[in-house]
Amino acid sequence: MEEYKSLNTLKGVACITVILLHCSFPGFLGRFIGYFMRFPVPVFFMISGYFASNRSKQWYRDKAKYIFILILISELLMGTVILTDDWLTSGVISIAEWIMQFEFIHHPIRTIFLGTIFNGTLWYLYAVLWVWVIFSAWGY
Template sequence: MENSSNIVKYEYGQIAEKIYVLNILKCFGCIGVVFIHVNFPGLFGSVVERLSRFAVPVFFMISGFFAFDKNELIIKRRLKKILKILFVGSVLYFIQNVFSYAFRGVLNEFFIHFFQLKILFMAFVFCNWLASVLWYLIAMAETYALWYFVVKHNKENKFLSAIPFLFSLMIILNLICDSLNISWVFHTNFMTEAMPYFLLGYLIHKHKFILVKYHMYYYFLLFFFWGGLPFCQKLLKHLLISRVLE
């Protein structure tokens, strides 16, 4: 009885420490998101902006991490919560756009633009809706919507096999868009920007027994490393361009 009690205490301690580490990581992620949207001058600003790109992938990974072993009811509840936040955000930005266009005396242009089919296409395919800052919520909602059906039909393990393909597709798509100076909007679809990291976070939790013998801060390093992949893509792009120009 005493041994079982010690095991429970050990496992609880591991879980508590793990959540503590991920909370620290989320704190760094929040700071990173702020630095992405703050334009520091010169080379310093460029370096800070690129290094801060780890933040959003980390949030996707943490969502996947805590989606492990959750049934469709829990996934559905989380999806509803995200949709509520997205709805409120969309209403607020809709109102802000109405006032902004009305102030400039071109309100009719806004409604003509807003009700075009391509706006819905951009929203569902490229997560671009009313304001660019909403893209994360759209990508997260679409990720959870797909994951709901995956969990409902018990296809989690099969879906995990798509991780290498999705990451490869993400890197190729980002390099093409960056090389051709195509707006970032056109590579922000949830299947290449959100789902790969979500699945990776899920996979890390699934195989946590590999990490459990190490200190829990290995989770921190692992998430931070994979979250830095966008920075590596930017670096690879510059290296490729430099080789071409030589």
């Protein structure tokens, strides 16, 4: 398998930028820096597209299945962490009330297509899932 050192370097820079993007920088400089740190997600999509070109429909289906399983595991873990945090901070938690506070109960279609069940941090996985689903259906 051929190694692409420049793409690995670009992925590394993009990963560090994602981490920095989630840090707070004060004032105008912070907003300015935040604006220019929005490039990693398109970079990740372009690199994925580069390595995914000229693949079979089955390859795209397998990728979609893999991402779907990753989403299920991630959402389960995220829900467990959020529920535990809510329980530890409040002392008492009603599971029914806790479930009703999330977006997916009120807007399930929007959640399925655009984002995550709990707090929006896993939106990228949903975006990647739909890319692979569309490619597998389309036969890119």
